[in-house]
Amino acid sequence: MSTTTHPAETHGGPADPTRRDFLTLLALSGAAVGAGAIAWPFIDSMEPAADTLAAGEPIDVDVSKLAPGQQIVVVWRGKPIFIVHRTPEGLQTLQDAKLVHNLSDPTSKVLQQPSYAENWHRSVDPTFAVMVGICTHLGCVPTFYPNVSATDPAPNWPGGYLCPCHGSKYDLAGRVYSGVPAPYNLPVPPYHLAGEKTVRIGENPPGQTFDLNSVVQI
Numbered sequence: 001m002s003t004t005t006h007p008a009e010t011h012g013g014p015a016d017p018t019r020r021d022f023l024t025l026l027a028l029s030g031a032a033v034g035a036g037a038i039a040w041p042f043i044d045s046m047e048p049a050a051d052t053l054a055a056g057e058p059i060d061v062d063v064s065k066l067a068p069g070q071q072i073v074v075v076w077r078g079k080p081i082f083i084v085h086r087t088p089e090g091l092q093t094l095q096d097a098k099l100v101h102n103l104s105d106p107t108s109k110v111l112q113q114p115s116y117a118e119n120w121h122r123s124v125d126p127t128f129a130v131m132v133g134i135c136t137h138l139g140c141v142p143t144f145y146p147n148v149s150a151t152d153p154a155p156n157w158p159g160g161y162l163c164p165c166h167g168s169k170y171d172l173a174g175r176v177y178s179g180v181p182a183p184y185n186l187p188v189p190p191y192h193l194a195g196e197k198t199v200r201i202g203e204n205p206p207g208q209t210f211d212l213n214s215v216v217q218i
Contacts, residue, residue, distance in 0.1 A: 058202035060194060063128060071144050073133060076201045079218070080133040080141055081189060082174075083199060090146065090172050091126055093158050099171060104178045105185050112136075112217070113188035114210035122173040122188055130191050130199060131174040136217050137182040140165035146172065161186075187215045 056077040066072060068087040073080050093099060100106045108118045116124060123129050133141050142161035149157040154169065161170040169177040174186030189212050192205040204210050212218070 056202060058200050061199045061201060062197060063199055064197035069146050071146070074201070076189065077212070079189075081201055082129065082131045082133040082144070082186075084129040084131075084144075084146070084172065086121075086127060086129055086172055089148075090159055091121065093148070094121060094171060094173050096158070099158055102177055103171065103175045104180075104183075106175055108175070108185060110184055110216055112185045112215050114190060114204065114208065116205060116208055116210075117188045120173070122175065122185070124192055124205065128193075128199060129173060130188060130201065132187040132189055132212070132218060134186070134218055135163040135165065135168055135182050136176065136184040136186065137163065137166055137168050137180075142168070142170060142186075184217050187212065187218050 059074065059076055061072070061074055061083060063072075063083060063085065066083070066085045068085050069090070071082055071084045073082055075081065105112075107120075108122060113122055121129070122131075135142050140163050142163045143153075145153050145157060145162055146159050147157075148159055151157075153162045158171065160172050161174070163169070163182065166181045168180040168182035170182075170186055171177075174188070176182050176185050189201055190204045190210045191199060191201045192203060192208075194200040194203075
């Protein structure tokens with residue numbers, strides 16, 4: 001099993017008209033990354049077979065080259081999957097009371113993730129975030145802005161995601177802000193760490209059961 005970091009070459013994504021342009025938006029989101037971060041580091045790998053992707057089989061992602069503060073985007077079941085190596089500073093921000101106060105669902109009460117990611121960092125391991133990169137408003141692909149900024153892309157930005165279509169905001173755990181069009185947190189797919197530096201997307205940890213189709217909204 002292996003992964004792809006070439007979204008433009010992937011076919012057979014969702015036909016929903018609200019999401020049919022996600023590849024274009026995905027490219028735009030990569031181009032809009034703030035200074036000091038790399039949204040699209042390429043990892044040497046072989047392309048998974050088309051039938052493997054179509055069947056939604058698990059894929060392995062080598063994150064050994066993913067530096068703190070960086071994100072890669074892979075495709076699983078025709079959906080963009082964000083994998084982020086969060087910094088210690090970013091993890092500290094996720095627990096900041098000021099940020100939490102501004103979130104719509106800070107404790108992940110809505111079923112948008114498996115039970116093993118129902119925590120403040122919404123992940124198996126706090127260091128790595130794994131999320132479906134589709135805005136829960138109308139299906140655009142949020143742009144990754146990991147750096148703290150007083151002005152860009154919004155005042156007092158703590159790091160996270162901004163949807164380029166209608167302005168919905170998410171933090172670095174995919175938790176949605178209050179008062180934006182998007183109603184729910186970004187979904188977390190089934191996944192686990194198959195090794196210290198290998199993320200296996202599409203397979204739950206041993207003893208756990210979760211299907212992405214069970215979430216409230218993708």
